[in-house]
Amino acid sequence: MPRKLLLTMLVLGCFAVVSGAATYSAFSSQTSSSGNSFSAGTVQLTDNDAGTAMLSLSNAQPAASDTSCILITYSGSLDSTVRLYGTVAGSLASYVTLTVTRGTDASPTFDSCASFSADGTNYIGAGNGVIYQGNLSAFPTSYAAGLVDPTAGSPESWTTSETHAYRFVVTLQNDNAAQGQSASASFTWEARNS
Amino acid sequence: MERGNRIEAYVRRAGVAAGIALVAVLVLAFRVPDGRGTLGADVIMSISPTGELGLSKSGPFMSVTGLRPGGSFRGETTVHNQTGKRLAIHLRALPDSRDLDRVLQVDVTAGGTPLFRGPLGGLRGRTRAFELASGERRPLRVRAFLPRGLKRGYAGRIESVPLELSSTVEAGRA
Numbered sequence: 001m002p003r004k005l006l007l008t009m010l011v012l013g014c015f016a017v018v019s020g021a022a023t024y025s026a027f028s029s030q031t032s033s034s035g036n037s038f039s040a041g042t043v044q045l046t047d048n049d050a051g052t053a054m055l056s057l058s059n060a061q062p063a064a065s066d067t068s069c070i071l072i073t074y075s076g077s078l079d080s081t082v083r084l085y086g087t088v089a090g091s092l093a094s095y096v097t098l099t100v101t102r103g104t105d106a107s108p109t110f111d112s113c114a115s116f117s118a119d120g121t122n123y124i125g126a127g128n129g130v131i132y133q134g135n136l137s138a139f140p141t142s143y144a145a146g147l148v149d150p151t152a153g154s155p156e157s158w159t160t161s162e163t164h165a166y167r168f169v170v171t172l173q174n175d176n177a178a179q180g181q182s183a184s185a186s187f188t189w190e191a192r193n194s
Numbered sequence: 195m196e197r198g199n200r201i202e203a204y205v206r207r208a209g210v211a212a213g214i215a216l217v218a219v220l221v222l223a224f225r226v227p228d229g230r231g232t233l234g235a236d237v238i239m240s241i242s243p244t245g246e247l248g249l250s251k252s253g254p255f256m257s258v259t260g261l262r263p264g265g266s267f268r269g270e271t272t273v274h275n276q277t278g279k280r281l282a283i284h285l286r287a288l289p290d291s292r293d294l295d296r297v298l299q300v301d302v303t304a305g306g307t308p309l310f311r312g313p314l315g316g317l318r319g320r321t322r323a324f325e326l327a328s329g330e331r332r333p334l335r336v337r338a339f340l341p342r343g344l345k346r347g348y349a350g351r352i353e354s355v356p357l358e359l360s361s362t363v364e365a366g367r368a
Binding site: 007011034040043046047049050051052071072073075107108109110111112123160161163 | 212243244248253
């Protein structure tokens with residue numbers, strides 16, 4: 001009888017050792033996650049003017065006009081909204097009409113508008129794609145007052161590689177008071193992600 | 195009688211031995227096998243347009259999963275000078291880690307002109323420039339590969355490699 005008991009314990013012992021070894025090897029198995037990295041997103045807006053002015057009126061007479069198209073590209077990684085505003089100086093700005101039209105350009109080359117196509121939406125009731133029409137002197141001059149792209153009611157969320165073209169047209173008004181005066185302007189598109 | 199007891203004892207011992215053998219076979223048969231495979235590298239290369247430079251294809255334009263020594267992958271996009279001036283254009287890589295800097299080899303050409311050939315880490319600096327006149331387009335081709343015989347430094351690596359275009363105006367030329 002003790003011999004049987006001894007044999008049974010031996011069998012159970014062998015089983016425990018073999019299965020225990022298998023269990024141990026399962027518990028000691030490893031996996032790893034390497035190469036974790038962390039980076040902040042970006043907000044980046046660029047244009048295709050290469051430092052060249054868009055518009056010019058020189059020795060202009062009433063109804064003289066200049067047209068230019070510019071392509072704005074968003075290359076940031078964070079979705080952003082964009083506003084357009086400017087800096088205007090000089091008394092002639094009150095006698096210059098500015099029209100800004102938003103659209104697309106299939107083959108953009110600054111400052112040609114040959115392949116410009118206005119957006120199909122009449123944003124402000126001044127024609128398809130028009131986002132501003134008025135005196136240059138009344139153009140918004142700060143981000144807070146800036147033109148929300150394309151409208152405050154439905155701002156566009158710009159995503160990586162998104163582009164929009166803008167056509168600028170300036171026309172000198174037929175007003176005798178404009179004689180001999182001058183003005184200058186710069187335009188800024190500003191993207192913010194919140 | 196004594197002989198009968200001896201036979202019974204042999205049978206019992208044989209039964210115990212068979213039981214042990216069966217248990218051993220079952221335990222060994224159900225063990226999880228050791229892994230013997232090797233993971234490759236997963237790489238995504240992306241590129242974004244700038245205001246001055248348009249691209250026919252942007253975002254992730256070439257990628258590979260499980261890249262192993264001797265393997266390669268490639269991508270192509272066309273660069274378009276959207277400005278009114280002639281531009282000198284450079285390219286550089288901004289990988290999110292340095293894991294593949296030494297092992298992944300990169301070959302960059304613009305319209306057949308070699309711009310860079312070497313390890314990914316070397317592409318962190320700017321490539322040679324290529325020029326585009328106003329409105330001109332040129333294909334940019336990128337090929338990346340792991341050299342044959344490479345033993346380590348690539349297995350299980352996952353890397354995103356943004357490529358950055360930059361340009362400068364070539365004074366007085368359109």
